[in-house]
Amino acid sequence: MPQDNRQPLAISCDCRKIEKLKNEWKYSGINVEQSKYTFSSFEVWNEASSRIKDTAAAYCTEFDEIKDKRRNSLLLCGQVGSGKTHCSIAVALNFLKQRxxxxxxxxxxVITKIKQNMIDQEYYACTISKYKTCEVLLIDDLFKGKINESDINIMFEIINYRYLNMLPVIVSCEFTIDRLLSFDEGVGSRVYEMSKDYIVEIEKDIQNNYRLR
Structure with a gap:
C-alpha cells in the first residue's frame, strides 16, 4: 500500500491567537488587566448598571449601521464607580475582535504627557493625529482632575476633527451632561450630539457605586 506523505494542514494554535490578540490590545493602548473588562464579566447589580450594559451592548450591535452617521458615538457619564469604564472597554474589546x-x-x-511635550511640535502633531484620525477613539474619564485652557484646547482639537469627519468616539465621564457642557460648550455639545442615541447618565448616588456595595 503506497505511503501517504502529505503533510497535515497547519492549524493556528490558541497560543498564536492569544498573542495576536495581545498585540491588538497593545496597539489600542488597552493593557492585559483591562482586557478582563468584558460584557460577560460585568455584574448587573441595579437598574443603573443594567442601563449601562444594555446601551453599550446595543451600540455594539448597531455599530455597522451607524458608524458613518452623525450620531455614531457612545457617552456613559455620571456617578463614579457605576461601571462606565468597564463597559466602555468591553465595547472596545468587542470591536477589536471584529478588526x-x-x-x-x-x-x-494622555493630556498630562501632551502638555509636558507641547514644545516639541513633531511629538505634539504626531500624538494628536493618533487620537484625531483613529477609526474609533475611546476617551476614559474625560475632564478628570483640574482643567485649564490647555486641556480644553487639546480636547477641542481632537473632538472637533472627529466631529467634522464623523469619526466615532466612546466617552466615559464622571460628570453630568450639564457639567460637561459647563467645562466647554464646544466640546460638550459635540460629544452630546454625536452620542445622542447612545447616552447613559447615571444619577449621582452612592447606591450606584459598585465599589461601595
Whole structure:
C-alpha cells in the first residue's frame, strides 16, 4: 500500500491567537488587566448598571449601521464607580475582535504627557493625529482632575476633527451632561450630539457605586 506523505494542514494554535490578540490590545493602548473588562464579566447589580450594559451592548450591535452617521458615538457619564469604564472597554474589546481599530485614551495621563511635550511640535502633531484620525477613539474619564485652557484646547482639537469627519468616539465621564457642557460648550455639545442615541447618565448616588456595595 503506497505511503501517504502529505503533510497535515497547519492549524493556528490558541497560543498564536492569544498573542495576536495581545498585540491588538497593545496597539489600542488597552493593557492585559483591562482586557478582563468584558460584557460577560460585568455584574448587573441595579437598574443603573443594567442601563449601562444594555446601551453599550446595543451600540455594539448597531455599530455597522451607524458608524458613518452623525450620531455614531457612545457617552456613559455620571456617578463614579457605576461601571462606565468597564463597559466602555468591553465595547472596545468587542470591536477589536471584529478588526475595528480602537485607540484607548486615558484622559488625564494622555493630556498630562501632551502638555509636558507641547514644545516639541513633531511629538505634539504626531500624538494628536493618533487620537484625531483613529477609526474609533475611546476617551476614559474625560475632564478628570483640574482643567485649564490647555486641556480644553487639546480636547477641542481632537473632538472637533472627529466631529467634522464623523469619526466615532466612546466617552466615559464622571460628570453630568450639564457639567460637561459647563467645562466647554464646544466640546460638550459635540460629544452630546454625536452620542445622542447612545447616552447613559447615571444619577449621582452612592447606591450606584459598585465599589461601595
Amino acid at each position: 475595528i481599530k480602537v485607540v484607548y485614551m486615558p484622559y488625564r495621563d
